[in-house]
Amino acid sequence: MRENLKLIENRELHETLYHYQFHPGLDLYVLPRTGYQKKYAVFSTRFGSIDNRFRVEPHPEVTELPDGVAHFLEHKLFEDERGNVFDRFAALGASANAFTSFTQTSYLFSCTASFEQNFDLLLNFVQEPYFTDKTVQKEQGIIGQEIKMYEDHPHWRVFFNLLAGLYQMHPVRNDIAGTIESINKISPELLYRCYHTFYHPSNMAVFVVGNLDPEEVGRQVEKNLLGRDYSPMGQIVRQFPDEPFEINQQKTVQELVVSEPIMFIGLKDNIVAKLESRQKMRREILMELVLDILFGSSEKLYNELYRDNLIDENFGAEYTNEINYGYAMIGGETRDPDQLYSRIMEAIENVKKEGITKEQFERHRRKILGGYIRRFNSLEFIANNYLAYRFRDNEMFELPSVLQDITIEEAMAVAEENFDPAYHVISLIVPSPEE
């Protein structure tokens, strides 16, 4: 086992991470954390809602999926011929859950006793699919209610409307759970086909954190995989439509039961698809810093908007980038979307003229560094986010050192190049007239 072990050290955070790799390509990461009672494990696959067109080398045939399959599969993996997997975790005193994002599906549990048995259960149920017509049909009802719940959720709607405005072709424009119509097209056969592609160990990774011995965890995974007789799989080729630089729709307005309008501005990042992974991570840090300088609570704009009663404490800005898309979103609840819109766009123009000061740059850098350290209290945060970075070929533990490395000139360049008003959209939720 030694030959496939790598240590990842982080001096700033006082952490040592153990990385193992097993045949046929499963990555295991173990982070020992003494003093904690909780042990947390997550088993993730690079299969998210955007992976809806793919083929597997060397086969030429392409599979195309209705929206919502990755999420549907996540629900269904919790059931097998013996019933409900939640029950088995419960019998071992663990709390289990799962989530599906645009780019990955993750299964997880946390426990304070019987770690080995719970960990085996996690490894087993994720590797043992069981889909029938009957169970698929029942799930259509449950997920139908999940979709309806989100349809009534203004912050969820404003987000997806924003993405649908930004993107013409890219599947990130579609809801992760799909629609009532699209999930009715899902069959057991389709789930099996996706399962056998995306749930191959070479497309997956495990992260475990807690008061644990890495060697023991490594042996347990090795043993679990031994009996399963996996053969290597060809590379998964994900196909994405060509996304033009231009946005899809400049303004989206939806009526919902809300107390006042909710407005977000979305900025499409057209550069990100061309960058290699390390550059993407650097860009993410730079964008976080620049957005905080522009819109953060320690700066003039935020305080003026707050004083003018145009925003509340939840106003904010964030930036996301993934394999082939990226965007920034800025906004919140507001009594006057038009005025808020022009004040934000003005600020974006101003920063290009006025630049940012050395004092701002250093102060916001300190803030972000402290934030990283604080978040490392949470085992869930570490595990979930580590794998998300891994799946983008990045090393999350490098965040503090990259943050120390960036320069004010780079930040300025990002501010100047990246807020191109030609590629921005408005997503607006307004109160229903009935209210």
Place this chain on the structure above:
Amino acid sequence: MITNYIEHHLPNGIRLFFMPTDKFKTISIALFIHQELNSKLAAMSALLPAVLEQGSRQYPDKLILQRKLENLYGADLTADIIKSGERHIMTFGCETAHDKYLGEGKALVKEGLSVLGSVSGDPLLENGSFKKEYVEQEKKQLIKDIKAMLNDKATYAYERCIALMCSEERFGTYKLGSIEDYNNINEESLYQYYNHVFSANPIDLYVIGDLKEKEVLDATGEAFSLSRLKEQNRLPLTDTKKTVQEVRYYEEALPVNQAKIVLGLRTYTAYGDDLYCPLLLYSGILGGFPHSKLFMKVREEAGLAYYVHSRLEKHKGLMIIAAGINYEDYDNAREIIERQLEDMAAGNISDEELDNTRQGLINRLRSQQDSPIQLIISHLDGSIGGKTYTAAELIKGIETVGKQEIQEAAERVKLDTVYVLRPQEGGSIK
């Protein structure tokens, strides 16, 4: 391994709870000013932390204050109001990264305590009262927050059910008070209220982190030196006795897609009660987990809901059952839910359900030990409920409860109020 608090009284009567531990990467500080929940005071209690957070004498506006916090490596300062039982607690928090991860000889705990002490104890004054501009601005924000309750439909349905069910009790007061109450508050009346509450009401201060007892004592003494009365206000305990005459049913229609059903029940078992641990098991078996009866029957078997659960309001002794369903399934869903309640009262609990729930509750309690904020809140429960349990005591209680005691707790439970939020189209069913 469960660490305990070291307790001190500062010279002015503030209680200090300090937990030395090196397991976190942070220093966590929290200040709680206790007040009774009551409809006349609620708006003032909610407004006070919001106004104080705008600026203090030393950091007179948000810009200066936030910049100070950023230079403390993004220390996170919060000001909020908590409703727990019939207590209304003004709260201030400050979390910073621990100095040892920053590679310099910082004194972040001292600085963090000093900022928190300044914001809560040394406010910005103008002509002998709070700054008018801040008071008016925060009144507007809070009125907006009250209206925004509508935005999250599950929260809205929950709050509506509580307000209707407890309309004759102090607990029926919304934690931000009512919009009308804000009209009668000005900078003078709020400042008077501040002086009264901060000098006469119980105040608890928590500090958790890898720190020396002496450095914490010195720094807290310096940061929280406001003068306070010798004789402290005694706050009433939460009333948990109100009887149910008949089940009340309320329905409200809004242009939404999903119906929300909320059932409000009275358990007549409060936090300090002997049957508290049996009640935890009762609610857990019924609807606290994915293995619970409600989840299994309503979601997994009938496929009617995505979410369905029961939750306790532990100090008021309420249990709230909530689910999101198709409105046409209302009768079916309610029948299944009520059947589970009957099963619980009849003692129909399998060994497996009992054991799984026991372990699930213990897992939750142990996990709380890994989060500074949960360590603080679970200890604060003792001040609110008038009885302090250590985690070990609760775990022992949960381990030893039998079916008979659970059934005893179950027999006390009475359905009081049913609230349904339904889509606008379609007729009423009752």
